[in-house]
Amino acid sequence: MGKKITIEPVTRVEGHGKVTIHLDNDNNFERSRLHIVEFRGFEKFIQGRPYWEAPVTVQRLCGICPVSHHLAAAKAMDVIVGAGTGDGLTPTGEKMRRLMHYGQVFQSHVLHFFHLASPDLLFGIDGDPAIRNVIGIAKMHKDLAVQAVMMRKYGQEIIKVTAGKKIHGTGAIPGGINKHLSLKEKMSLLDGKDPMNADKMIEWSLGGLEFFKNFHKANKDLIDNFAAFPSKHLSLVRKDGALDLYHGVIRAIDADGKKILNDVDSQDYLEHIAEEVKSWSYMKFPYLRKYGPKDGWYRVGPLSRMNTAEFIPSPLAQKEFEIFKAYTNGKPNHSSMHYHWARLIEILHCAEMMKDLLNDPDLMEGELVTKGTKSYEGVGLLEAPRGTLFHHYRINKDDQITMANLIVSTTNNNMPMNLAVESATKQFISGQDKITEGMLNAVEVSIRAYDPCLSCATHAIGKLPLQVKLYDSKNNLIDKRTKD
């Protein structure tokens, strides 16, 4: 055994995790692991509760993208109340939920890119940690910071008018939605006072993309090669191959782009996906059954969605999608840092979709809920901001939940994040005599690209809660760094 470095907690991600890096006596890479050290227990304590409570209860998993859990659970409950498997709702029901979801993805992506990730780009991976944070952005890039705050606010307002409140609403109920959009709500967001209107959000989304593309031009090596590795990719796509964040069939491709899961019905996910448990993390390791736990891992999230989808059904985002695809000559894109690019394209897509939906009269009138023949098992899948989200429930004849299985987006990216950590460690730390703060931030940057939601938001301002300890082969502490 050589040296062991621990990064705990990992900062500027949502939730609590730690990284351990093992080096040999010459500081060469031996192995690294991303440990998720939280235990939540939702799958257990939802048992016995009535099924209609699940969309409201389970969303409490998260304060950043609760809407994703709210909707995935509601979609599973749609199946239970006989309202179809994703496309059986009334137009009002489906469209209100879609608007809620686009608002959610929009604000979550904005939060991640501008608040959490952009400090690494604007100040450099090894920039001064005292300014390499959102306060630094606010001081030195005021326009960008204001945009980020207002875009996030806009997304939250969309959630409020569809779900009832900005965080942990109750809008989606089994079989539909519990409210219409009022004219006042519609006009406040479609044509609100500058900047709170749909057109401004589209304009700023385009601005965000331009910012990234310019940065990319100047920093090609970092963006293209940092923590890049080939992998399989998985996401939902609409039946015609379009990007669809709310509903679709499961598609997976291999590293060359060949379809290896060919548009599978979401209700059948369990036939194709299994999870492995490892003793050193509370987060499971999902894999495609036919390739086994060793080779069956895959990536999810914005990058994967760009890889699996054939087109984006909104014109401005489609144009950007074409540029994105052309960059890798139509082949799958495996660069971890291109997650940011893909995320920005999705921000634009969400902005366009929100505008379309706000103009749609179906949101203001029509039946809210539909029900059919009841069943006792339901699966709800959704493309959450961080990737494919699986909710699966069984109920008894008395309407109580007897089983819940949740595979959250970040769980799907467990193995990829571990590989990204390994890649960054090899690139920045392996063989170095002295470990610097910048080198350790590089490891965090590789994780951050995946926007992992380890449960709730945290951010590094002031005394950074990052401790790194370096041990020799006899486990004696030889170096210690604390960001403060």
Add this chain to the structure above:
Amino acid sequence: MKDKFKITIDGVELTANQGETILKVASDNGIYIPVLCAYEGLKPQASCRVCSVKVNGRTMTACTTTASPGMKIENDTPEINELRKIIVETMFVAGNHFCPTCEKSGDCELQALAYRLKMDVPRFPYSFSNKEIDASNPKLMIDHNRCIKCKRCARGIKTEDGKDLFAFKNRGDRILISIDKELAKNISDKKAQEAMDICPVGAILRKERGFINPIGTRKYDNNPIGNNIEKLKEI
């Protein structure tokens, strides 16, 4: 006129009628005294103690104490409100009340009272007692985790032909509400709604209708509990 006489509540002189409870006199004059076990049309039983007031210096329950000439009543005072807050806090710790996921949130009298009394967090340890859920009836679900043992259901809900739908066993803090399973099979939706409405908390729920009222339209979303009584004063 000899049936009428004067009392004061928090120094305000009010006219009371012979035989009326302090609660009735207060309500008729636009003064809110919080209640949980009391319910319009039911004989008061003074079990929850939330309506406690000071009458000539002694603590009494407003729902059962008949007003008499010259009574000096303290109601909205820091001392009384603190006492009420303690009572509400004990209810929260005795059961398992998780407002964020309860479908009665926004319509719940216990929650609304906690807000009104500015309860932040209970000062007492939670019991975390293991309570059962009876979901075996087709239209109603009983969640014993949330029952505050007010017995409003047992006292107030009868089937169309006059039979008791609810009963209770044991006494004190071991009171357990039960539903007549045979009668429950055939109740109307209207009766099921009545049962849900009479429950001040989320212990009696109509099945398969959770969260049907959007946030913003619930009973206490826009008006605090007691506001309907206090509005009388403004008129």
